[in-house]
Amino acid sequence: MIKITFPDGAVRSFDEGVTSLDIAKSISEGLAKKVLAASIDGVVVDAFRPIKQDAALRLLTWVDTDGKSTFWHSSAHLMAEAVESVFPGVKFWVGPAVENGFYYDMDLGDRKMTEEDLLLLEKKMNELAKKNSSFTRKEISKTDAIQYFNQKGDEYKLDLLEGLQDGEITFYTQGDFTDLCRGPHIPNTSLIKAIKLTSIAGAYWKGNEKNKMLTRVYGITFPSQKELDEYLAMLEEAKKRDHRKLGKELGIYTMDDDVGPGLPLWMPNGTIIIEELEKLAKETETAAGYKRVVTPHIAKESMYLTSGHLPYYADSMFPPMEMDGEKYYLKAMNCPHHHKIFDAEPKSYKDLPYRIAEYGTCYRYEQSGELFGLMRVRCLHMNDAHIYCSREQFFDEFRAVNEMYLKYFKIFGIEKYVMRLSLHDPSKLGQKYVNEPTLWKETESMVRKVLVETGTPFVEVQDEAAFYGPKIDVQIWSTIGREFTLATNQVDFNSGIKFKLSYTNTNNEAEVPLIIHRAPLGTHERFIGFLLEHYAGRFPLWIAPLQVKVLPISDKFSAYAHEVCQTLTKAGIRSSIDERNEKIGKKIRDTELAKVPFMLVVGEKEMLENHVSVRRQGHGDLGTKSLQDFTQEVLTEIQQRKS
RNA sequence: GCCGUUGUAGCUCAGUGGUAGAGCACUUCCUUGGUAAGGAAGAGGUCGUGAGUUCAAUUCUCAUCAACGGCUCCA
Numbered sequence: 239m240i241k242i243t244f245p246d247g248a249v250r251s252f253d254e255g256v257t258s259l260d261i262a263k264s265i266s267e268g269l270a271k272k273v274l275a276a277s278i279d280g281v282v283v284d285a286f287r288p289i290k291q292d293a294a295l296r297l298l299t300w301v302d303t304d305g306k307s308t309f310w311h312s313s314a315h316l317m318a319e320a321v322e323s324v325f326p327g328v329k330f331w332v333g334p335a336v337e338n339g340f341y342y343d344m345d346l347g348d349r350k351m352t353e354e355d356l357l358l359l360e361k362k363m364n365e366l367a368k369k370n371s372s373f374t375r376k377e378i379s380k381t382d383a384i385q386y387f388n389q390k391g392d393e394y395k396l397d398l399l400e401g402l403q404d405g406e407i408t409f410y411t412q413g414d415f416t417d418l419c420r421g422p423h424i425p426n427t428s429l430i431k432a433i434k435l436t437s438i439a440g441a442y443w444k445g446n447e448k449n450k451m452l453t454r455v456y457g458i459t460f461p462s463q464k465e466l467d468e469y470l471a472m473l474e475e476a477k478k479r480d481h482r483k484l485g486k487e488l489g490i491y492t493m494d495d496d497v498g499p500g501l502p503l504w505m506p507n508g509t510i511i512i513e514e515l516e517k518l519a520k521e522t523e524t525a526a527g528y529k530r531v532v533t534p535h536i537a538k539e540s541m542y543l544t545s546g547h548l549p550y551y552a553d554s555m556f557p558p559m560e561m562d563g564e565k566y567y568l569k570a571m572n573c574p575h576h577h578k579i580f581d582a583e584p585k586s587y588k589d590l591p592y593r594i595a596e597y598g599t600c601y602r603y604e605q606s607g608e609l610f611g612l613m614r615v616r617c618l619h620m621n622d623a624h625i626y627c628s629r630e631q632f633f634d635e636f637r638a639v640n641e642m643y644l645k646y647f648k649i650f651g652i653e654k655y656v657m658r659l660s661l662h663d664p665s666k667l668g669q670k671y672v673n674e675p676t677l678w679k680e681t682e683s684m685v686r687k688v689l690v691e692t693g694t695p696f697v698e699v700q701d702e703a704a705f706y707g708p709k710i711d712v713q714i715w716s717t718i719g720r721e722f723t724l725a726t727n728q729v730d731f732n733s734g735i736k737f738k739l740s741y742t743n744t745n746n747e748a749e750v751p752l753i754i755h756r757a758p759l760g761t762h763e764r765f766i767g768f769l770l771e772h773y774a775g776r777f778p779l780w781i782a783p784l785q786v787k788v789l790p791i792s793d794k795f796s797a798y799a800h801e802v803c804q805t806l807t808k809a810g811i812r813s814s815i816d817e818r819n820e821k822i823g824k825k826i827r828d829t830e831l832a833k834v835p836f837m838l839v840v841g842e843k844e845m846l847e848n849h850v851s852v853r854r855q856g857h858g859d860l861g862t863k864s865l866q867d868f869t870q871e872v873l874t875e876i877q878q879r880k881s
Numbered sequence: 882g883c884c885g886u887u888g889u890a891g892c893u894c895a896g897u898g899g900u901a902g903a904g905c906a907c908u909u910c911c912u913u914g915g916u917a918a919g920g921a922a923g924a925g926g927u928c929g930u931g932a933g934u935u936c937a938a939u940u941c942u943c944a945u946c947a948a949c950g951g952c953u954c955c956a
Contacts, residue, residue: 439951440884447953451884495947551956605882605954704956792913827917841915859916
């Protein structure tokens, strides 16, 4: 007998060799039908694996992340089985579970998979799932495994085997499909009730663009049709929040073939948002002791040789233009220009910290396949600033920047993000990273200390730093799930040396300043793209392109509507009138859909009393009040930047 | 940059080897209506661009551009 400890602390005895599935059955048949995998002493294994000694057991079902990923991993195998029947001779690479479903990479030889094939494969998968095939696990020696795949002529699995040791090689089989796999898997294919293959894509073998491109099929499965329907409905909802759709609907920005890919044109509504953001940034930065600067969009080649950006990053810059025998580049970053401003006048320790800020326009030649609405563009406006400080000042400066981030995030109600502390890899010093081991160590620990002291939750990642120093990135996700760096706060101990920047310290010696690059609001492009999705197009009052729409009941009240609108406009509130020959219901509906924060219905009653009937977007009728009171309330809310 | 898909009116989308349609939006008229769609009429498209096949191409073929889904990249 062995002792099994359950998550609630209960301990029960079972025969040696009992499976998690058996244990589940002993609790209830209903539970047993839901078990996908088991966690035994913290390790996720097949629910059908015999347990040979005392263990702590947790049964994993659909509600557990590990249960889900086991389910999806098994679904990938089911898909592979279907693919093999439709495309005999197909060779498989890897087929893991991902955040939403699974994929399998495969080599189809000369054949191509089409969208129709996906429907066919779905049908086949449904048939196979209904066959009630159990997943079975088999331990196999490396020699036998190599022989098996040699026979199949499967160079991909042979490549995988190369990295594996004898004793850790297992095969999993369901139905007619056997795969090299470390598992775990769900007990039976019949658990997979709803299947949707979502897309076909190319993927480089081993993620290396020099390698062959394999066919990747993405899919997702669920234990019931209802859950699949809900998932698809959720995807539809997410699409409605997509900044590309909202940006068009709300007249924020547009793209034009004649202008070029990745070059957004900011329309009047988008420009209002830009101006509000800049106003906020300028207020905040002025209060924090920053000075503003303005620099040209181009610079000579020599500056980028000094900065070290050429030749390494030339591919990401627009090709140079020749002028008077010189090469000029469009700037991809503002830093070098700012360094030149620092260097223009001699500095002493009394001038530090020297903080200069600019909403700088940068151009980056992003790969065509990478462009993505406003999130990834070729022309961007960065909320940039550089802080030149001494080592003694660094900690406080870095902390102040971090606090500025948090202040902004509070204003915008940004809660779902991850702060990522990117560190260097010491083995790559002198190659990928500037060879300053001491400075790396010093600044990394200072940056970490800032995060710890301010109680900012963060994750650490190795080998992700900039070449000139560690950094903190703020990661966010677009509505379709793609990850982006929204804001960044970077340490740079290299540019000071490269640009021969110095200040006179208290001992009358020249010292190289440390530099902080920071962009808490990222770029206008990415930030506004993010805000569109974050607010689903319903901007807070202070940032809404149109704040109040006046809706006269009929054209009899047009004059009063103009009076109301003029009063608001004079007070600095963005307002307009819906003078269309439409009924009030129609005007309200259209204004609601245009996501205007306030609607003022004005008719005879309002006109006689100098009142307005207030409607708030999404909240309906709020009753009547005097125009004066309304104006005051709106101004207060705008001033507070309430979100 | 690579693999795949797509490109028809401002938007969402039908459709066809014989030079195009719907709904919404737009314009005009009727209606002057009190809190999420009043009615009628009208205007609007070299069917992404270029070439080829054909008596004839928006439709078939090729090229090209762009967008979309991934991969790679992201100082």
